[in-house]
Amino acid sequence: MKLWKKVYLITLIVITICVNIGFGGIVYFTYEQMLENEKNRCISEFEILRQGMSSDVAQMEQSIQLNHTYFERYIKAYDSYYDDNIHIIGIVNNLVVGDIVSDCVLPKKNGLVVDEEQHTVIYVSQILDQKHSEYRVMMRRDLTEFDSMWDVLYPLYIGGGIILSLSISLVLAFVVRMMLKPLEKLESAAKLMQEENWSTRVEIRGNDEITRLGIQFNAMADSVEENINKLEQQSIQKQQLINNLAHEMNTPITSIRGFSEYMIMTEISREEKEECLGFISNESKRLKEISATLLQMAQLGENDNSSIKNIFSMKNMCERLNNLYSKSFEDKKIEFNMHCEVEEMQGNEVLIESLLRNLITNAYRAIFDKEDGHIDVNITYESPSIKIEVSDNGCGIDETHLVQIFEPFYRVDKERSRENGGSGLGLAFCKKIVELHKGEIKVESKVDEGTIFTIIFGENFYEK
Secondary structure, eight states: OOHHHHHHHHHHHHHHHHHHHHHHHHHHHHHHHHHHHHHHHHHHHHHHHHHHHHHHHHHHTTTSOOOHHHHHHHHHHHHHTSOTTEEEEEEETTEEESOOOTTOOOOSSSEEEEEOSSSOEEEEEEESOSTTTTEEEEEEEEOHHHHHHHHHHHHHHHHHHHHHHHHHHHHHHHHHHHHHHHHHHHHHHHHHHHTTOTTOOOOOOSSSHHHHHHHHHHHHHHHHHHHHHHHHHHHHHHHHHHHHHHHHHHHHHHHHHHHHHHHHHSOOOHHHHHHHHHHHHHHHHHHHHHHHHHHHHHHHHHOOGGGGSOEEEHHHHHHHHHHHHHHHHHHTTOEEEEEEOOSEEESOHHHHHHHHHHHHHHHHHHHTTOTTOEEEEEEEEETTEEEEEEEEOSSOOOGGGTTTTTSTTOOSSHHHHHHTTOOSOHHHHHHHHHHHTTOEEEEEEETTTEEEEEEEEOGGGOOO
């Protein structure tokens, strides 16, 4: 049984019981109130009757003496004034005088008595007065009309209760169905997600618990879809990485194997042998560079945040790099300028130095065959961030390649990169370093004009 049906049945049972109890109470108290009104009416009429009879008897005794015969005539005379529903009965020393109603058992005590065995009858009796205590007057009021009226009202009350219960049940069915309908939407959405339809969302309006549940469901669906997309993207990237790695390693391995077999199978001169060994050595270095970079990239993913919370001297690092590259580039007639305004920085010193080295090496590969080439490194403090710019006036990068240059093994000019010893992993490594430090890396480039790499480190990962 569905939830809305269970809620409907339980609520309907409770409401029906409450309605019936309520109508039963109304019926009971209405009947009692109406009967109480009839009692009060009888008592008032009887008291007026008794006082009038007492006064008449007192006047009558001035001319004649009151006895059983006169009292009976007197009672019959009063009884004749009333309709068939009211009878006046006299009692003298427990003997009844006057017209007695058939099948009527009169109460023996004074006061008010209600007989409801067959139909409702009210008896009110009292002594005539203190002087004539042996004479008792009784009024018998037959409430046949009262019973008839109540016989009409009672079914109306019961029918009204039934009609009200049915009306409430219909309204309740509609309300419960509408209130719990969003749960069916949630159930349908959950089934669609179970079928791997990750874009499924629910539309629920309102401000109740079910609405908040729908909002949480959509938030969960967003998170699941985002994670699924990330996993799919990572799976694609891993497959691309494996394919590129297989391709990149195949070239040096093939070269090493080819030169080795050539040296074994062919008689060659010393010069040719040295040349072959030189090729084998270069390809071996290339393999080592690829494996070392891949290992560093893998270790970056496992690095904890404690290593990037250290404070190191940016000035000292820049001095080391300036001394290293100035002499090397001077021989190649490349102008190298390094400017640093930041004294200290929060982060991993080894990784930041690797980041700068990779960017400077890439800049050199872009201008190594230019006569007037120059490389500029500027590290500035722009509150609340540190900004690093590495620029060159080399060959530049076409706009169509800028989106992909941070992918592993991606090369703009594959032949040129291989000649210069590039593995295609340097920029991917740089991006991982920047992401580990919660920074941002951007690139701007124009063909034959040069390239500018810009890195921004937020305030949480440095100190001035």
